[in-house]
Amino acid sequence: MRILIVEDNLLTRVMMERYIEKWGYTFYSVDNINSALALILTEKIQMVITDWIMPGGNGTVLCQQVRALKLPFYTYLILVTSLEDSQYAVEGMDAGADDFIRKPLHFDELHARIKAGKRVLALEKKLTEAIEIINRDLSLAANMQHSLLPIATSNIQGISIDWLLYPSTSGSGDTFNFFRLDESHVGFHIIDVAGHGIASAMQSSILSRLMSPDTTCSNLLKFSSPEAPYYALRSAPAVITNLNQDFQTDVNNILFFTMIYGVIDTISRTIDLCQAGHPYPIFLPSGKPAEFIIGGGLPVGVIIEATYQSVQLNYNSGDRLFLYSDGITECESVSGEMFGAERLQWFVNETRHLKISEVISQINELISSWRGGNYFEDDVSLVILEFC
Structure with missing residues (x-):
């Protein structure tokens, strides 16, 4: 699974890279949302872990832009923030985030969130395959009906x-x-x-x-x-x-x-x-x-x-x-x-x-x-x- 880390704090980003590599995932890392979008458009990124507050645009904007792309595959989005008010969690989810984790990061918790997202992506893949089969059968049925x-x-x-x-x-x-x-x-x-x-x-x-x-x-x-x-x-x-x-x-x-x-x-x-x-x-x-x-x-x-x-x-x-x-x-x-x-x-x-x-x-x-x-x-x- 390919994970994109979007974090402007160098120390936090490096720590996340080390743990994610240790857990056996392929990762990419950037420090701004423009670079993140460029990677999402060129690489099949399955999961994005993004900080909320960054120079040049925040994590909710990135979530909105990813959803607006209407990619042919699903991208699981995790927002990371030090903001405490529960209203921020609601705002993040409304922007398109799938999960929410607070700073300071506890890496066991982050690992659990990643595994939960991986299960969601596996289910999404099975659903996509099932829909493809159904659409193929419907197309064949439509051709038979047309005949x-x-x-x-x-x-x-x-x-x-x-x-x-x-x-x-x-x-x-x-x-x-x-x-x-x-x-x-x-x-x-x-x-x-x-x-x-x-x-x-x-x-x-x-x-x-x-x-x-x-x-x-x-x-x-x-x-x-x-x-x-x-x-x-x-x-x-x-x-x-x-x-x-x-x-x-x-x-x-x-x-x-x-x-x-x-x-x-x-x-x-x-x-x-x-x-x-x-x-x-x-x-x-x-x-x-x-x-x-x-x-x-x-x-x-x-x-x-x-x-x-x-x-x-x-x-x-x-x-x-x-x-x-x-x-x-x-x-x-x-x-x-x-x-x-x-x-x-x-x-x-x-x-x-x-x-x-x-x-x-x-x-x-x-x-x-x-x-x-x-x-x-x-x-x-x-x-x-x-x-x-």
Whole structure:
């Protein structure tokens, strides 16, 4: 362990050097805080033992400056002083000191304080290693979750998609997808799991898997039917009703979620769309103003008796459908104002002449500018479907 001694009294400094060397530690010693800071910036100093009163700046100033450096490792700070008033101890701790020892020095006591600090540093090292492992695992989980999302600018049966996603943490409680159900049907969904963090991200990943189509067997989106050659598609309300039966909140599961699920019939050019507590989607017909699609039921998992109904939309070439989470509409500006659904509707109208990839780029810039950066308190997601 490397210890830095900051002491302007030569005799005291020499005595500390001898004892610290005797105890088996590597040491550096200086007589002022400027030299101390220079060493801290160039050497990995793990512990600093500093006098309080020195020419050119006192020990509390050094403590404040060390903490302001935000070093990638922790530096344990011990203040040494002849000041008696307990208020000085409070002042030292407020400045960032970890421990406090009075003069005249008793070197057995100093040795004990150093060993106590060494234990703290060992625990800090273990904690740092644990955090690194957790962050690595979270990064891998986030990559896996991202792999479940549709490919931006992809096209299925004449329907194009593009999207924006900003997780508020390493993982996201928001998820969405867009997939072929059969030769004439395309499915899509957007889900927002309540809360933030690992639990919400895991729940959204589970739901994304469940909402993936499988043409070889019955699943949530399809079921075996004697009337159909192989299977029949479940209606949008039926899919959400089944999810509501399976994901009821209780003491073991408190993560309800909002969602929209839709089935597009590319032959009849209709959309069977069901909304469960999610922000109202925005439909942009070609040549007409954008409108909110009003309707739907409670979030999934709130009450088992909840019922759901769908809205039927007819679409034409050039029409667009916008799905989004409340992370956009409830995004607060630097002054605390919410972005709001009306502002989003205005944006949809104003950018109707752009390609959907350009619309995504524009909303990315707008929402980041509104927020004052790319850090969001809630997951932010927006999906655009364009019909050809």
